[in-house]
Amino acid sequence: MPRPADAREMLRMAQEFLERKGVEEARLDAELLVGHALGLDRLQLFCELERPISGKELDNARDLLVRRGRREPTAYVTGKREFYGRDFAVKSGVLIPRPETELLVDRGRELMKGRGREVAVADLGTGSGCLAVTLALELEDARVWGIDISGDAVELARENAQRFEAEVDFRVADGISGLANIVTERGAALDLIVSNPPYIEPAEAESLAPEVREYEPEIALFAPEGDPDHWLRALLEAGEGLLSNGGSILVELGHQQGERAIALAGDLGWSACLHKDLAGIERVFEGQPAAR
Numbered sequence: 001m002p003r004p005a006d007a008r009e010m011l012r013m014a015q016e017f018l019e020r021k022g023v024e025e026a027r028l029d030a031e032l033l034v035g036h037a038l039g040l041d042r043l044q045l046f047c048e049l050e051r052p053i054s055g056k057e058l059d060n061a062r063d064l065l066v067r068r069g070r071r072e073p074t075a076y077v078t079g080k081r082e083f084y085g086r087d088f089a090v091k092s093g094v095l096i097p098r099p100e101t102e103l104l105v106d107r108g109r110e111l112m113k114g115r116g117r118e119v120a121v122a123d124l125g126t127g128s129g130c131l132a133v134t135l136a137l138e139l140e141d142a143r144v145w146g147i148d149i150s151g152d153a154v155e156l157a158r159e160n161a162q163r164f165e166a167e168v169d170f171r172v173a174d175g176i177s178g179l180a181n182i183v184t185e186r187g188a189a190l191d192l193i194v195s196n197p198p199y200i201e202p203a204e205a206e207s208l209a210p211e212v213r214e215y216e217p218e219i220a221l222f223a224p225e226g227d228p229d230h231w232l233r234a235l236l237e238a239g240e241g242l243l244s245n246g247g248s249i250l251v252e253l254g255h256q257q258g259e260r261a262i263a264l265a266g267d268l269g270w271s272a273c274l275h276k277d278l279a280g281i282e283r284v285f286e287g288q289p290a291a292r
């Protein structure tokens, strides 16, 4: 990149570079990356478009843009992604939080509202800790656990909890047995289990954007044994024994999973409903054991 006269020119050059590399939202990413290189957020950048660029800032911006040009996700390049209004730290090896996952927080808040006591909440497959940390901060009175099979994820989740002063007990643990251990240890069931589990079928891998396919961890993306319903089924089979009276599960779904999820819940004796995300996709499964 030749030396730009000011931030405005740098932004234009960055956008053109990213467009040539086939980056879809080249303008937005140019703003985020140039802003990051200059130590400015997007709003500050727009207020400082005439600002001259130092040699060091240019080198910084070049490095960031080259990484993005190789299709590394912007969030990994900048080391952060906003979730529910907070900037979560992210890093390679851990899934980047997605906006549609915020719907789990909205529903969790609704379900736990007005209980008049401390509620117990667990997040299965916590990743960056975005759900567990946000629920710990947004619920009135909650004790929150987050489990993940990935040590890198739990380390990052702990860092995020510390960053926002959220009290969450994060553990490296495996699936349903990890949840069962929490229940056994505390001697009482959970009021809410949330999970955004891996639900992509291996056959879909080729249709994923390079940013996802080449950079995000397989264990966070792909459903075990190629079965997109694996984690929902496991939670429905074990959930009744893990939940308190009036307890619920909230599980994020893939874009074609809704109908199957409702049928599965019916077969396994749960009352259930689905919630649509902003794109109109049935994104969140909500269930309560029907027998209670």
Ligand SMILES: C[S@@+](CC[C@H](N)C(=O)[O-])C[C@H]1O[C@@H](n2cnc3c(N)ncnc32)[C@H](O)[C@@H]1O
Pocket (backbone or CB within 6 Å): 095, 096, 097, 098, 101, 124, 125, 126, 127, 128, 129, 130, 131, 147, 148, 149, 150, 153, 173, 174, 175, 176, 196, 197, 198, 199, 219, 220, 221
């Ligand atoms: C789709 S990511 C969700 C991450 C985070 N909750 C979010 O919404 O951004 C799924 C997470 O499940 C974790 N995971 C996969 N298999 C697991 C297992 N057997 N037990 C616990 N966690 C698991 C992955 O490491 C990954 O962090």
